[in-house]
Each structure stands twice: as structure tokens, then as C-alpha cells.
Amino acid sequence: MDLFEYVNGIMDFFTHPVWKYLGYSLTFLLIIIWLAFVYWTYRDARLRSEHVPTAIFWTLVVLILNYPGLIIYLILRPPEFIDDIIERDLEIERMEMLLENRQLTCPACGNPVKDDFLICPYCRRKLKNSCINCGKPLNLDWKVCPYCKTPQ
Numbered sequence: 001m002d003l004f005e006y007v008n009g010i011m012d013f014f015t016h017p018v019w020k021y022l023g024y025s026l027t028f029l030l031i032i033i034w035l036a037f038v039y040w041t042y043r044d045a046r047l048r049s050e051h052v053p054t055a056i057f058w059t060l061v062v063l064i065l066n067y068p069g070l071i072i073y074l075i076l077r078p079p080e081f082i083d084d085i086i087e088r089d090l091e092i093e094r095m096e097m098l099l100e101n102r103q104l105t106c107p108a109c110g111n112p113v114k115d116d117f118l119i120c121p122y123c124r125r126k127l128k129n130s131c132i133n134c135g136k137p138l139n140l141d142w143k144v145c146p147y148c149k150t151p152q
Helices: 003-014 017-048 052-065 067-076 082-101
Strands: none
Touching: 017 052, 017 067, 017 082, 052 067
């Protein structure tokens, strides 16, 4: 068998219709994945931006530039979702309000208690001792009353 017949045999193998349909299938699969990335980019941009034109812009970037556009979007997209930003702001606002009001919580059940409570009215956990002389509330680890100087 000479080289010419060997090359013809290989060429006949690759000119078989199966290879053509395999190429079409691979192209179709890559187009479907590309369109899925376009859709995902729009959804992700809407979750990360309040403005619809921004989401449309990034969708068009991925649609036109294909996979390099997706990489550019992944590098330049905002780092947080809008819902996470809102949740964090609400948590900060709640903490500031708690600090402003000096509202304490029970260490056992987490319900709000006042500074002068001796026990938690919800779970009955002991929060403070009362002074044996003046009756004022004292922290559990205090050895002397700071109000009347009586040792505890």
C-alpha cells in the first residue's frame, strides 16, 4: 500500500456524513450555550443593578462579543446583589437604632430587657443581683455596690 492510498483512506474516513452532522451538532451546542450566557448575563445584571439600560448594555456586550464579552462582564460587574446591599443597610440601621436606644437583650432568649431588670421576664434567667443594702441592680460579677459601697 503506497502513501497515496493511505491518505485517500484517511480522507474517505473524514468525508463521511457523520463528521458533518457531528460538526453541526457541536456548532448548535455552542450557540445554545452562548444564548444561555446571554440570558444569564441579563438576569445577573438585573440583580446587581437598579437600571435596566445597564442590564441591556451588558447583555448586548455578551451578545456581540460572545465569550470574551462574558469574561469582560464577569470582571467588571458589581460585586454585590442589590438585595444584599439593602439587607446590609437595614441591618446597619437596626444596629444603630439599638445602640441609640440602648436597648439590651437577654443573653439566653434574645428578647428585649431593660437595664434595671433583675431577671428576664420571658425566660426567667437571672440578669443582675440586687444590692443587699440599697436594693439597686448590680452586675453579676460586681463585689461591691457602686451606689452605697456595701460589699456583696
